[in-house]
Amino acid sequence: MxxxxxxxxxxxxxxxxxxxxxxxxxxxxxxxxxxxxxxxxxxxxxxxxxxxxxxxxxxxxxxxxxxxxxxxxxxxxxxxxxxxxxxxxxxxxxxxxxxxxxxxxxxxxxxxxxxxxxxxxxxxxxxxxxxxxxxxxxxxxxxxxxxxxxxxxxxxxxxxxxxxxxxxxxxxxxxxxxxxxxxxxxxxxxxxxxxxxxxxxxxxxxxxxxxxxxxxxxxxxxxxxxxxxxxxxxxxxxxxxxxxxxxxxxxxxxxxxxxxxxxIDYTPLAEAAALLYDSALVAERYAAVRPFFDAHEAAVIEPVRTILAQGRAYDAAQHVEAQTRLRALGQRAAAMWxxxxxxxxxxxxxxxxxxxxxxxxxxxxxxxxxxxxxxxxxxxxxxxxxxxxxxxxxxxxxxxxxxxxxxxxxxxxxxxxxxxxGLPLGATGEPMPVPLPLPQAPAAATVQVAVVGAHLSGMPLNGQLTARGARLVASTRTAPQYRLFALPGTTPPKPGMVRTAPGEGAAIAVEVWDMPLDRYGSFVALIPAPLGIGTLTLEDGSAVQGFLCEPLALAGAQDISHHGGWRAYIRSLAA
Known part of the structure; x- marks a missing residue:
């Protein structure tokens, strides 16, 4: 039938x-x-x-x-x-x-x-x-x-x-x-x-x-x-x-x-939500069925009819203003990630x-x-x-x-x-089955990035990695040819790492994250001077992208290389 x-x-x-x-x-x-x-x-x-x-x-x-x-x-x-x-x-x-x-x-x-x-x-x-x-x-x-x-x-x-x-x-x-x-x-x-x-x-x-x-x-x-x-x-x-x-x-x-x-501060999310019906954005609902609605308005039931009809009340300038307001709220909300x-x-x-x-x-x-x-x-x-x-x-x-x-x-x-x-499935009363493997998305090009300080797991800036779909693949150390410094006046506190001459450095603890290549550029754009991205050598001899610091920024910075990494240094401060 x-x-x-x-x-x-x-x-x-x-x-x-x-x-x-x-x-x-x-x-x-x-x-x-x-x-x-x-x-x-x-x-x-x-x-x-x-x-x-x-x-x-x-x-x-x-x-x-x-x-x-x-x-x-x-x-x-x-x-x-x-x-x-x-x-x-x-x-x-x-x-x-x-x-x-x-x-x-x-x-x-x-x-x-x-x-x-x-x-x-x-x-x-x-x-x-x-x-x-x-x-x-x-x-x-x-x-x-x-x-x-x-x-x-x-x-x-x-x-x-x-x-x-x-x-x-x-x-x-x-x-x-x-x-x-x-x-x-x-x-x-x-x-x-x-x-x-x-x-x-x-x-x-x-x-x-x-x-x-x-x-x-x-x-x-x-x-x-x-x-x-x-x-x-x-x-x-x-x-x-x-x-x-x-x-x-x-x-x-x-x-x-x-x-x-x-x-998290829910205010920007709530304000964005309100725009859907309480601003010129509602005009998009009217525009979606405009030819039919204008010819057959009486065929639409209430309260749908009233919701669609209110979209007629806004002009193009008001819609632009609402879109701009939404973008501003999106910028505020993005901080939570x-x-x-x-x-x-x-x-x-x-x-x-x-x-x-x-x-x-x-x-x-x-x-x-x-x-x-x-x-x-x-x-x-x-x-x-x-x-x-x-x-x-x-x-x-x-x-x-x-x-x-x-x-x-x-x-x-x-x-x-x-x-x-342990809930049953829907309203069927059937028990929860054994979990099955989830499908993987088609493999995408990625880049491996070594982080040494505020981007480490649990640290204040780690969300800049996870928000871009980056995945932790290894906790390891660099080759023994780097020095680590606590940079003064940074918020949140950050270290700076520099490469040294052979025999003058230490092995520094790092995490290696795998990041989708198409999101790498937006991540690098967030990195403030005097930090930057260069090529790091790990203890196994492999090379990855990673954080390095401009040497001129180390004036007055404390050498913390003997701690072996940023986490150990932070723990020493607490002690």
């Missing part, structure tokens, strides 16, 4: 009414995969069934964006759907959503409100509501959603599943009805991090038909045993004490996994019943985005993972946020965290 034209969903005798609300187009016999070239090797997603949010095109099926008057039958697959079908996956149907992906709750659809998979009185979260319900209940193996302000993460957190929000431009958005095109992402919902990461690797790649697609080099799928995680200074749970206690438990679990919590390796926030700060959401749809919906709205605006990657089941039986999830390109690194930490919870 395929709907010949966009319409209300037909009855599904094999499911009750609440489950049927998750679907707009249901296919008892899924669409087969597309034939992949033989040289592509075994299909990585062979036999897996997936659902597609109904603002993403599937050839031969209607695309409605939950607005029947807008509906049309797609003539070709969206770029991301085509990649997944070539990887062996089968399309099971099209899922319900908040109309035009405008909402975080799952009730803004003429096809019905999608219920929470654990309690049908509560919202599913949105706008990828149907996709989340279908995954949580085991109807499909994974699903595609979209995520502009949290639409792929909030429903994941509220339904005890994984929501992977890729770096912007990593997955093609060609064939996706835009919400705010410059920040839209196709998202992945699954019951395990491993499957979400496998789907990501099968689906990613540049697409010239998508104006915002880009070729990104991902950081390796690696996470250190010790790390620093940011927690927001803003704790907004709107009186939901169960959610607040669940987040405290999440912080304790991250600590047990080797993390050290660091409170020098202090932390990952940011951890509640995926959603509270649960809400469908009745309460309908009674006050704007205020309750706004609460859902407190910890999600800023992520795409500031070009970060994010992964929502299940964290716990509250005393009332409702799920609580956390989101791990990292710099652009950290998608697979986040997956490593996310998988560790998810398996540490």
């Amino acid at each position: 395929v709907h010949a034209s966009p319409s209300l969903p037909e009855p599904r005798p094999e499911l009750d009414g609440t489950a049927a609300a998750a679907w707009i187009t249901w296919l008892p016999q899924p669409l087969p995969p597309l034939q992949a070239p033989v040289e592509d090797g075994p299909a990585p997603l062979a036999g897996l069934r997936f659902a597609v949010k109904d603002n993403i095109d599937v050839a031969g099926l209607p695309t409605t964006a939950a607005c029947p008057a807008f509906g049309h039958v797609a003539t070709e697959d969206a770029g991301v759907v085509r990649r997944l079908r070539r990887a062996g996956a089968l399309v099971a149907g099209k899922t319900n959503l908040d109309q035009f992906a405008c909402g975080l709750n799952g009730t803004r659809s003429p096809y019905g409100a999608v219920p929470n998979a654990f309690d049908p009185a509560y919202v599913s979260g949105g706008s990828s509501s149907g996709s989340a319900f279908a995954v949580a209940t085991g109807e499909v193996d994974f699903a595609l959603g979209t995520d502009t302000a949290g639409s792929g993460r909030v429903p994941a957190g509220l339904n005890n599943i994984v929501g992977l929000k890729p770096s912007r431009g990593l997955l093609s958005a060609h064939g996706v009805v835009p919400a705010a095109q410059s920040v839209d992402c196709v998202s992945i919902l699954a019951r395990t991090v491993e499957l979400a990461a496998r789907v990501l690797c099968a689906a990613m790649g540049p697409d010239p038909r998508d104006p915002y697609s880009r070729e990104l080099t991902l950081a390796p799928a690696h996470w250190p045993a010790s790390f620093r995680f940011g927690v927001p200074s803003l704790r907004a749970f709107f009186g939901d004490t169960q959610a607040e206690a669940a987040f405290d438990l999440a912080i304790e679990r991250l600590q047990a996994l080797g993390g050290t919590p660091v409170e 020098t202090q932390i390796d990952v940011l951890a926030v509640p995926t959603a700060p509270t649960h809400c019943t469908i009745a309460d959401m309908r009674a006050d749809p704007v205020a309750h919906n706004s609460r859902m985005g407190v910890y999600t709205n800023f992520v795409n605006l500031l070009d970060y990657a994010a992964l929502s993972v299940p964290s716990s089941l509250r005393p009332d039986g409702l799920p609580f999830g956390i989101t791990l946020i990292g710099p652009c390109g950290s998608d697979l690194a986040l997956a490593v930490l996310g998988q560790r965290y998810h398996h540490a919870t």
